[in-house]
Amino acid sequence: MAAPVITDNPLYQLLRDGKVQEFNQRVAAGEQVDLRGCDFRHLTLVGLLAKGLDFSNSYFRQADLRGIDFTECVSMEGASIHGAKISGVYFPKQFEAEEILLSLQHGTRMRYKA
Template identity: 60%
Template sequence: MPLRFPDDPLYQLLRAEKIDEFNQQRANLETLDFHECDFRGLDLRGLNASGLDLSGCYFRAADLRGIDFSNANLETASIAAAHISGCLFPSNIRAEEIALSVDKGIRMRGS
């Protein structure tokens, strides 16, 4: 599946690592669809990920430290070599899936 680079202004804020501005602009949105988007190498610390559809996304070498993903969809996302210290992941994704994704780049599957 090819990665997407949508023209969505909110996605462009994340690509520019303007996390505070992104969080302010999306504050009134309950859900947001970023499925299969490319977030490689970005510093996303501080991201409000609640309600985000991040299924199939690619986070290779991204800085995700401290992000609460518990209410986000990470099905089939890959977090190869990402910094994940302090992250809270959705309860349907097992620790083994997370570790394999960080170490080997596999796409995470929920249970």
């Protein structure tokens, strides 16, 4: 698996700068962003609207994800959430609870159930 990346995409950089609401507005206006395999370590993403976004193979170590609804994102398969704050998070139904717990506690990459 490739190491997580920090891209120069302006929308991704908004998230790195903590400008979640501006990110949401620009995505809602039709701007495109590729978040596959991105590095979200230690970022606060509270308020992120994840519908239609692809977070596959992304890295959320110790990120603040509280309250995010990932149920309508394109994918989170292969993502890792080690040590993240996940209170109130809705994960895609393709993940079993054990898969989420293993990733949270040990940093494993989450896999969709067969």
